């Protein structure tokens with residue numbers, strides 16, 4: 001088989017860094033397309049030799065010429081589209097949010113169609129649901145629920161799912177959109193649900209930290225999330241599909257309890273305060289397993305242990321960035 005070259009948009013972010021790490025592990029070529037230039041989160045996961053195998057292109061996801069040139073120059077044949085602005089950024093600046101999240105996604109699908117790329121894996125979000133969708137569904141909503149997002153971010157993500165559907169109708173581009181909820185693990189340092197990962201980091205460096213939301217949420221390990229995006233890009237079915245991407249739904253306090261069991265210093269440092277998230281506390285993630293069997297499901301215990309281990313290594317090496325604990 002010819003080499004697989006993956007365009008990974010937004011790959012300087014948390015999930016993208018894990019996608020890059022996993023692609024290198026399976027011997028493929030990641031092309032990072034991101035507005036940023038600092039591969040800090042990728043470096044947190046990779047040694048220098050592996051980093052040298054990554055191609056980096058700086059560009060704006062909403063710029064057709066820049067994205068098209070990147071795809072041509074590197075001979076891209078697979079796409080994982082993750083570039084986006086998260087809930088707080090979209091709330092603060094809805095115009096910028098729509099430009100990046102909506103126009104950026106239209107751009108990805110248009111450039112893919114022009115080049116005959118068969119399939120796009122892209123990040124939607126469980127934020128397409130509002131909290132009341134859980135009550136309406138009588139439990140964790142599945143993909144058949146009609147979502148009613150209550151943030152600009154959720155509205156944009158739902159629009160992207162429509163773009164994907166129309167791109168299949170008009171150009172035959174297949175797609176898989178994934179809807180994760182609370183992703184945690186090394187690199188998760190911004191966005192509405194980044195608090196649990198920051199709590200792990202705070203425990204490692206001995207700083208107090210308050211997770212700003214409570215209730216239950218679905219915790220998905222970042223490495224598992226990356227594996228699902230790669231599986232979707234490699235072997236997603238024909239058509240435009242959208243799947244919830246669930247990990248394990250537990251109370252935020254239970255997550256912190258597990259952290260305290262593994263790192264007792266957290267007991268005096270980590271607090272949970274604040275209301276529930278504006279999204280459901282759980283999502284029904286059964287369907288994706290029928291279409292993409294064999295996806296990993298790291299337990300919260302293992303995920304916290306892995307994250308603690310890596311944060312401790314980075315801290316010992318003096319390279320752990322803690323600027324996110326200030327915000």
Ligand SMILES: NC(=O)c1ccc[n+]([C@@H]2O[C@H](COP(=O)([O-])OP(=O)(O)OC[C@H]3O[C@@H](n4cnc5c(N)ncnc54)[C@H](O)[C@@H]3O)[C@@H](O)[C@H]2O)c1
Pocket residue numbers: 009010011012013014015016033034035036059060061062081082083084085086100104123124125126127179180181182183184190191193
């Ligand atoms: N982290 C989660 O819990 C979660 C949950 C659901 C959905 N998602 C979605 O998954 C995707 C990745 O999430 P993440 O946590 O890695 O996000 P992140 O915020 O860590 O990374 C997003 C990346 O997009 C890049 N970006 C922003 N604007 C850009 C532009 N105009 N052009 C090119 N790149 C741009 C940023 O520089 C950043 O590297 C996002 O689309 C996000 O909405 C994340």
